[in-house]
């Protein structure tokens with residue numbers, strides 16, 4: 001039977017991503033008959049905004065998902081590991097924002113503009129990719145279809161909001177202290193070193209191969225979403241003192257020739273993308289302009305003159321929106337459209 005209204009739980013509703021999810025559900029008029037905000041005992045009983053209303057936060061527990069149709073999770077990997085299966089068993093469909101389930105073979109990893117068909121085989125949990133992966137694959141997809149991508153070299157310039165509310169507060173605190181020449185009292189807690197007026201080539205933890213986990217997420221997730229394990233991805237993930245908006249410098253090598261001019265035309269027709277590319281007028285994407293926008297912005301598209309089939313470009317998106325909350329809500333919308341809100 002076709003449903004037209006759903007009970008939606010938001011796990012981690014008090015966090016940077018959870019609040020953005022509530023905002024996005026409201027702004028896009030998601031067909032929800034009830035919204036249930038969940039968090040830890042620390043903030044149970046507090047209120048979170050939902051449009052002009054305020055909702056009372058409940059404590060997450062084993063029974064939180066009874067009667068819930070769709071649960072959007074953004075409370076960290078350990079919460080997702082434990083509670084996503086509990087939610088799925090109670091019959092609700094989970095869209096999970098953490099890295100816990102992304103590479104699980106039974107779990108689709110979805111960007112609606114790129115691989116909506118992978119929702120068809122969900123078994124109760126669907127993973128939302130990493131923010132840096134999402135904005136990159138939105139742009140890689142049309143290029144891969146047109147010219148077959150062989151290899152991608154990417155450096156990210158990632159905003160502190162990707163690391164949550166506490167990380168944003170740490171940047172503010174450090175900038176205030178520097179303004180007051182009070183450098184000695186700067187005591188990095190969330191980040192390893194000072195983030196104010198600095199760049200840190202270190203996001204998430206270091207792995208055996210000396211890449212960070214954030215970098216390896218981009219490798220594995222890109223291949224899974226594009227459904228092509230032959231694509232080489234060589235990333236460097238860097239934290240920069242920007243509050244919102246991830247930027248990426250991306251070099252792409254293709255099998256077939258795609259000129260910068262043809263690429264610009266191709267991307268300007270592609271879903272979810274806004275091309276901002278006019279060097280004569282100093283037009284290119286910037287983090288400050290991507291804030292509160294849904295689109296993935298791309299510019300500085302140019303031929304890589306050192307190889308036969310290469311392109312360079314600059315990709316920017318709001319990491320809390322397309323990089324997290326919006327992509328999760330778009331997944332939920334696609335589940336509704338395709339009548340997939342049920343655990344098979």
Ligand code: NAP
Pocket residue numbers: 011012013014015016017018038039040041042043044060073074075076077079097098099128129130131132161162163164165166319323324
């Ligand atoms: P945040 O601002 O620190 O918020 C964390 C949220 O999780 C808060 O609502 C917190 O509730 C809740 N929480 C923490 N521990 C909990 C527990 N044991 N039980 C129930 N709720 C708990 O972090 P954020 O930036 O919103 O990110 C949250 C998570 O989303 C991240 O850990 C990550 O897994 C994921 N994420 C994904 C992307 C992406 O790339 N797609 C981007 C950013 C984040 P309290 O108020 O009770 O503490």
Ligand code: 12T
Pocket residue numbers: 097098099129130131158161162163203204214217
């Ligand atoms: N460490 O969802 O710190 O895998 O910016 C997203 C953002 C992990 C994730 C970050 C992270 C994720 C960050």
